[in-house]
Amino acid sequence: AISSTDNEHQHLRYNPLRDTWVLVSAHRMKRPWAGQVEKPPEEHTPRYDPRNPLCPGNTRANGEVNSDYDSTFLFENDFPALQPDAPDPGSDQHPLFQSKVARGVCKVMCFHPWSDVTLSLMKKQEVVKVIDKWAELIEELGTTYLWVQIFENKGAMMGCSNPHPHCQVWASNFLPNEPALSDRCQRAYYQKHGEPLLLQYAKQEAEKKERVVVETSDWLAVVPYWATWPYQTLLLPRRHVLRINDLTTEEREGLADIMKQLLTKYDNLFEISFPYSMGWHGAPTGPHLNKDNSHWQLHAHYYPPLLRSATVKKFMVGYEMLAQDQRDLTPEQVNNVTYTCANPALYKGLC
């Protein structure tokens, strides 16, 4: 058991979803920062911008015209990293030069017709519509594709090149590295302990209450014990759920609630529209639909880049790239100190 009063020394923690370790240096926030300072997120995005290809009624790069949508809006990525018809590269005979065919589709989904809102600012029923669309996409693309990755890059700091609220969906005929690893870890845990890893984990965290950020009757958002990014969170249902399309109507309403609460807390933390990358992991689809996936539990990962303030991020560089992830404060410090919502007024938030 980690003594939560030892904030002077480092230790390692195990990430059971990735079978890796993170170096937790509880004392490293003390070092002064003279490095790069980021531009804070844009504060005044116009609600409608005639040049923004994501706004209703506007024309995109390929000449297509967006509908005059008033809820969510889905279209094919105009510059897809995955296309359905890529040729098979064949394979070199040498084991060090292995290639494989990759086929898929990339879609973009606008959350709302307005550019100046985010999920935290949208009405609950508007967020439910986003969730319903996610569920539809997993259902539809999942009939063909083995993996359907829903993700949101939010903020210029996270490589997002358009301020309009949107996410992406990349579906592929292969299981990417991260879900492949997570599948392996969850399967091994299930075989050994007879219960899904993330179900046992959620129960433990709900009891311990040391890292819980928000909880509702159906959902839990925690700073995972093995978090690598300073304000990383894990969002998961309390019930055993394989995929987002398996959520009941009530659970979708509950998800909209907890997402709004979590994202409002994030926004309040440094009093900016909080940047992050997030994404959903659930049981694989396509050929896996008929297999036993009891070891899986639906969850979302939130990976926010900031460390010290709205303009100073955590750099995952030299040691992290070459050796191992390292964090500068404990997940418990994060939870105690910073999720207290100092400025609930800013976003007229819920916390």
Add this chain to the structure above:
Amino acid sequence: AISSTDNEHQHLRYNPLRDTWVLVSAHRMKRPWAGQVEKPPEEHTPRYDPRNPLCPGNTRANGEVNSDYDSTFLFENDFPALQPDAPDPGSDQHPLFQSKVARGVCKVMCFHPWSDVTLSLMKKQEVVKVIDKWAELIEELGTTYLWVQIFENKGAMMGCSNPHPHCQVWASNFLPNEPALSDRCQRAYYQKHGEPLLLQYAKQEAEKKERVVVETSDWLAVVPYWATWPYQTLLLPRRHVLRINDLTTEEREGLADIMKQLLTKYDNLFEISFPYSMGWHGAPTGPHLNKDNSHWQLHAHYYPPLLRSATVKKFMVGYEMLAQDQRDLTPEQVNNVTYTCANPALYKGLC
């Protein structure tokens, strides 16, 4: 075999050092970029700055005074992520809350007394002194510690908070995730093929000549077949060498040469002092010194963040964090198109 003329479609490539795949989307550089633009690297760093804690004779945060060094200069990191005396956290009985003791040391090594030089601009004999010091550190810290990670974060874009040319050395009583994975992969390959993975790889690349950036009689720098960062390179000796302290005098001179050539090419690429994180991987040390490490081959990884220009980087975000690394052009495109050193004048470079 990948057809190098197919620049319209994606495929997967296998990274045998990490047992992972990368999605290579040969056509994605065509998409326009409206996202974040970085500050270009500082152009006029003063040779000596009385407030820079890394300059000769200056006082550091902890009150210590640097010597009036005229070559390399080594000191303990004033805010170390690893300390030699951290207590054992003990371990929770639960498999989802595992922690372990982490002990180690963190050192900083200045390459040169002047703040306005980089390895590419230093004299060859000055670079040899850096290599000799790296070898000494592996030798000395390696008697105690299982892993000694030498790495350089160069440029503010890579989280480097001081423009003075320097690297870091973090030594630990544990094998971090990345070298642990690399150890496993190299071992399995050796057992199956009877020769070290990276020796076979270097021979293949030297023959194919499709991805070689610089080669000398003793060394090879290639854009690996499985590169994830756009301008990533792998630097390795042609002879079987376990650790940097095993290099002969001639090989150290040769390493200084190829490093200067490689880094000059990088600098010329976008006509800036090129940012990157780099680090050395060699056979583990400490308790591993007496074990069989024949499967290991010494090598350095260079991970530069830039994609399109001096100010537009590749964002490894949503899909990359949640699913799998993805690149926007092939390693062969990088090599053919951009390592041709359009502007050799700028840094009075070697290429």
